[in-house]
Amino acid sequence: MILFSSSILISSCKKEKTSAMAEEEIGTARFENNGSGLGNVSPEMVLRWNEAATYIVTNTPQPPPITPFWESRYYAMVNIAMYDALNNIIPKYKWYALNARDKDANPNAAVAQAAHDVIVNAFGTLNPPANFTPPLVQDYINNLLEESLNSIEDGEAKTKGILLGAAAAKAIIDKRINDGSENITYTLAEGTGPGEYRWTFPFNIPGLPIYGTVDAVGWQLVTPFSMTSGDQFRPGAPYGQSDPALAVRTQQYIDDYNEIKHLGCATCNDRTADQTLLAKFWAGSSPLGWNTIAQ
Numbered sequence: 370m371i372l373f374s375s376s377i378l379i380s381s382c383k384k385e386k387t388s389a390m391a392e393e394e395i396g397t398a399r400f401e402n403n404g405s406g407l408g409n410v411s412p413e414m415v416l417r418w419n420e421a422a423t424y425i426v427t428n429t430p431q432p433p434p435i436t437p438f439w440e441s442r443y444y445a446m447v448n449i450a451m452y453d454a455l456n457n458i459i460p461k462y463k464w465y466a467l468n469a470r471d472k473d474a475n476p477n478a479a480v481a482q483a484a485h486d487v488i489v490n491a492f493g494t495l496n497p498p499a500n501f502t503p504p505l506v507q508d509y510i511n512n513l514l515e516e517s518l519n520s521i522e523d524g525e526a527k528t529k530g531i532l533l534g535a536a537a538a539k540a541i542i543d544k545r546i547n548d549g550s551e552n553i554t555y556t557l558a559e560g561t562g563p564g565e566y567r568w569t570f571p572f573n574i575p576g577l578p579i580y581g582t583v584d585a586v587g588w589q590l591v592t593p594f595s596m597t598s599g600d601q602f603r604p605g606a607p608y609g610q611s612d613p614a615l616a617v618r619t620q621q622y623i624d625d626y627n628e629i630k631h632l633g634c635a636t637c638n639d640r641t642a643d644q645t646l647l648a649k650f651w652a653g654s655s656p657l658g659w660n661t662i663a664q
Contacts, residue, residue, distance in 0.1 A: 414477045414517065415451055418484035419664060421513055422447040423657055425488060426495070428506050435496045438585040441656040442550060443495055445594055446541050447487045454479035454537040458530075467540035471533050478530025479537070481517035485510060486538030497551075545592075553587035554579075564613025 422444055426435055453467040458474050488510055492502040521527045559581070560566045572579050589599045596602070610616035617626075632640045633648075650658070 411477075414480045415455075416664060417513075417517070418451060418481060418488075419448060419660070421484065421510060422488055423660060424509060425491065425502055425506050426654070426657065428509075429495075429500065429502055431500075435500060435654075436554075436584055437655050438553065438588045438591075439496055439550070440654060441659075442545070442591075443487075443491050444656055444660055446545060447484050449541045449594075450483035450487045450534075450538045451480045453540060454483040454530075454534045457533060457537070465541070466544045467537045469533065469536055471529050473526055473529055474533045475521055475526040475530035478518060478521050478527045479534040481514055482531045482534025483537040484534075485514040485517075486535055487542060490538070490542050548592040549587070550591045553585045553591065554582050555586065556581050557583040557586055560613075562614055564615075564617040 426440060426443075429435070449465050453465050455476055456462055456464055457467060457470045458472055458476050458479060460470065489507075492507060493500070495502070518527070518531070521530070557566065559568050566583075567573075568581060568583075571577060572582055572584070574580060591599065593599055593601075606616070607613075608616040608619045608622050610619065616622055631637065632644065
């Protein structure tokens with residue numbers, strides 16, 4: 370019914386554990402929704418607004434780029450809002466940020482309003498402080514909401530859907546306000562020894578405001594969406610060595626390094642055409658790519 374950009378939340382959803390009375394109530398709404406007869410919901414509106422979320426990313430002038438960390442967080446919030454909106458009309462799974470059930474709300478109105486409000490909340494803040502959303506892109510999103518709502522018959526169900534969608538958007542926005550994502554990029558000293566970090570382009574260009582900083586080095590402290598903590602599944606030290614100087618001297622590191630040199634150069638003859646296409650595919654925005662796969 371709904372898409373999450375990273376698929377993390379889809380895989381972690383668990384059926385809601387309820388009392389026998391609540392389970393019976395859910396069962397009725399799940400398959401029949403006797404309030405408005407809306408037992409079957411078309412995915413078209415969800416897909417339309419999932420695509421709208423990507424529209425402001427792909428149509429906002431860059432540089433600076435919208436970092437993949439902020440982009441993935443943004444996609445997750447848009448899709449969670451749509452998920453909560455639908456799940457409060459026809460409950461199938463545990464709610465995420467909003468528990469305000471209304472079986473009589475129109476699902477398409479709820480989806481459109483929920484996604485719209487989260488997207489609008491991202492205008493000017495998706496990659497602060499340099500990024501901004503152009504008026505033409507803002508107009509596109511607002512016009513899409515008008516178009517989406519105009520396709521729905523006026524009445525109490527539509528009104529309830531709009532209110533429910535707005536509540537779902539506000540719930541996920543409020544839930545993520547203090548999630549630690551505001552100050553994730555900061556200066557990090559450049560290493561000098563073997564295996565120690567070196568600044569990379571464009572952070573290594575003297576004179577730029579971002580000179581010497583590392584993008585999203587603080588993302589490890591951002592509150593996860595479904596994991597219990599950022600280090601819940603963190604792997605061990607690279608190449609089994611906590612000392613970088615020792616890690617780069619392992620045979621596995623040397624083999625990996627030589628493989629990259631062997632296959633990664635612009636004119637490498639041993640790289641297959643398929644490997645070249647794979648490299649070009651993953652050179653793009655990873656959150657956008659995974660969102661496309663999810664669609």
